Amino acid sequence: MNALASTLRRAGEPPLLLAGLCPPLAVLLIIEGPTLLLRFAVLACIALGWTFVFARVRGRAMRLDGLVTAALLALLLPAEAPLWHLLLGASFGVVLAEEIFGGRGRGFVHPAVATLCFLAFSFTSPDYRQDPGVPLLAVLPAFALLILAGQASWRLLGAAFAMLWLVLALQGGADPLDVLSSGGVLIAFVFLGADPVASGATQAGRWLHGALLGLLAGLFMQAGPAFGSVVFAVLMASIFAPTLDALVVALHARWREARHAL
Numbered sequence: 265m266n267a268l269a270s271t272l273r274r275a276g277e278p279p280l281l282l283a284g285l286c287p288p289l290a291v292l293l294i295i296e297g298p299t300l301l302l303r304f305a306v307l308a309c310i311a312l313g314w315t316f317v318f319a320r321v322r323g324r325a326m327r328l329d330g331l332v333t334a335a336l337l338a339l340l341l342p343a344e345a346p347l348w349h350l351l352l353g354a355s356f357g358v359v360l361a362e363e364i365f366g367g368r369g370r371g372f373v374h375p376a377v378a379t380l381c382f383l384a385f386s387f388t389s390p391d392y393r394q395d396p397g398v399p400l401l402a403v404l405p406a407f408a409l410l411i412l413a414g415q416a417s418w419r420l421l422g423a424a425f426a427m428l429w430l431v432l433a434l435q436g437g438a439d440p441l442d443v444l445s446s447g448g449v450l451i452a453f454v455f456l457g458a459d460p461v462a463s464g465a466t467q468a469g470r471w472l473h474g475a476l477l478g479l480l481a482g483l484f485m486q487a488g489p490a491f492g493s494v495v496f497a498v499l500m501a502s503i504f505a506p507t508l509d510a511l512v513v514a515l516h517a518r519w520r521e522a523r524h525a526l
Contacts, residue, residue: 281332284406291402307334310354318363329368336376342390353383393492398447416458423474431482452494462502469509477501
């Protein structure tokens, strides 16, 4: 198992994530047809275009992480979204959530999350909070792949699913099984919520981040669709992830000082 995980990690982040996204993209291509290809092509041009501009300005090599963002947005945005919405939203997400901080690995919110939230807050039609309708079976291979590769933290996801289940059960609202059987919701949790750049970095921080994510998602579902609620919860939890890590580090340092003082 460790050898398999090491092999998957050596494949690199963009190829690994794109491999996980291939099955749901293939299924959605069958359902939608050329519309999906056009949406992905537009989003890829926007994401890679901004990446190229910032790479040239900073004198760095260009990375292909924009393809992952484009693939995620092609899956999660509604088919009827106007092209100018894609242009505006993807530019906002890539520039303000990633490139302005220095590129992949330096921001604290996934660019796809920033794009989805920006469009949902800016436009009422189409409804960017609605579930994209990706079949769950098409997402399960990606779930297993990212967990095995260590790209998605099982601690974070376990805490998020458990807390979400608890909150929904206590509120007596949506059925937790129905919520977690949505492919779009699972993509939001695995690719966006458990993104290693925008999630907790310490082991305890991942547990806390996951619990916060599940709590917020469950609370938001009382006022809106499950998919949109998870995306908004990912945004809020990502903002607090650095604070949770700092709290964990501070408590650990205090514990070590107290232990050595004895």
